[in-house]
Amino acid sequence: MELFLRRSTQSQYIHDNDPLFTTTVNTKNIERDLLLLENQLPFYILEKLYELVPTTRLQKEHSNFLDLARQWFKIYDPYRAWSRQEINKRMKLKQGWDRPNHFIDVIRYIFIPRHFINTGYYDKFDPVIRSTTKLQRVWISFEPVSERSFLDITFKKVPILSWLGLYRSRLQIPQAMIDDLSEFILGNLILFEQYHYPYHAYISSYVNLIACLVQKEGDVNLLVESGIVLNKLSTDKELIDLFRTLDNQLQLDYSCYKDLS
Structure with a gap:
């Protein structure tokens, strides 16, 4: 949660001298670990824990953990150039988007076009x-x-x-x-x-x-x-x-x- 919160800001103070942010290899390794199927934690548990985090300025910008997680994985979002409000509006049109099982499910929802989900086209x-x-x-x-x-x-x-x-x-x-x-x-x-x-x-x-x-x-x-x-x-x-x-x-x-x- 601290990692996600710190990544969500561009503050030089937060990123300086931290190898998790200054080394590309570390970032890639973290991404791999977070997306291993055997490493997944139920998302609702992470949401409950996030509610217990003492409120900070960074947390106020991300009122729920799903929004924060999507910011971390936004590199996979074809609409990442849009504003956060536009992205949130688009995601809310997808059925089940707010009830992911875990991080891999979050990535899957980002990838899937809305009309695939909502029409049951299969x-x-x-x-x-x-x-x-x-x-x-x-x-x-x-x-x-x-x-x-x-x-x-x-x-x-x-x-x-x-x-x-x-x-x-x-x-x-x-x-x-x-x-x-x-x-x-x-x-x-x-x-x-x-x-x-x-x-x-x-x-x-x-x-x-x-x-x-x-x-x-x-x-x-x-x-x-x-x-x-x-x-x-x-x-x-x-x-x-x-x-x-x-x-x-x-x-x-x-x-x-x-x-x-």
């Missing part, structure tokens, strides 16, 4: 989707979109000669950065979904979809050139292996991308 799994290079051969292009959850992938037809019934198809995919932490974070999220959200495994659906799209290095290169993927791994093959490994761990019976596929 179908029996039966998609067959080709790789990006094969889709490109049938005139499907790839368009990066911003300020959307990386899960919010859409398919759009743009008329070229509508009177002839000719269209150019676009797969709109929000930009995603894949780095050394991605396998760890996605792996913990899909493991959590397999046990707690088997019929609403949105992160798992995404991993499966990307694994289908990137079969060869040329597929990754196409997404990188399109500005959809920021690959911070050493090679394109590492990215393919990452999603293939995660996809092999899945037992997916339902997918939110059935219609898209």
